[in-house]
Amino acid sequence: xxxxxxxxxxxxxxxxxxxxxxxxxxxxxxxxxxxxxxxxxxxxxxxxxxxxxxxxxxxxxxxxxxxxxxxxxxxxxxxxxxxxxxxxxxxxxxxxxxxxxxxxxxxxxxxxxxxxxxxxxxxxxxxxxxxxxxxxxxxxxxxxxxxxx
Numbered sequence: 001x002x003x004x005x006x007x008x009x010x011x012x013x014x015x016x017x018x019x020x021x022x023x024x025x026x027x028x029x030x031x032x033x034x035x036x037x038x039x040x041x042x043x044x045x046x047x048x049x050x051x052x053x054x055x056x057x058x059x060x061x062x063x064x065x066x067x068x069x070x071x072x073x074x075x076x077x078x079x080x081x082x083x084x085x086x087x088x089x090x091x092x093x094x095x096x097x098x099x100x101x102x103x104x105x106x107x108x109x110x111x112x113x114x115x116x117x118x119x120x121x122x123x124x125x126x127x128x129x130x131x132x133x134x135x136x137x138x139x140x141x142x143x144x145x146x147x148x149x
Contacts, residue, residue, distance in 0.1 A: 004032035005103025012108035
């Protein structure tokens with residue numbers, strides 16, 4: 001019996017906001033001679049047992065599904081973007097748990113950005129003593145002269 005897998009399709013988001021949730025889809029073809037079942041511990045796993053956007057690191061086959069040689073199966077990967085901006089690599093591969101990893105490695109890069117909060121308009125109350133100086137953004141400086149209420 002030979003375990004082998006070929007990547008047929010991949011659909012990952014190219015970009016995500018910090019902390020946002022999304023899903024990715026990976027379709028793998030059984031290119032070996034062994035039937036894949038959940039009961040025999042076949043699954044899609046995060047390379048090196050961790051992924052920056054999926055804490056589980058594993059995606060199970062559906063209960064009761066058998067993927068015969070030559071057939072394909074679609075895996076849906078739940079993603080949650082990190083809370084720090086950057087380009088993150090998510091890579092996955094088939095495995096038979098406690099036996100071996102096999103087949104092509106699925107690799108996707110996702111750009112994560114943290115949207116800036118918009119500036120809020122409103123009133124600001126400053127308490128200054130005579131002669132104190134304060135600056136507004138943009139470099140304008142003001143000096144309090146006299147007494148104001």
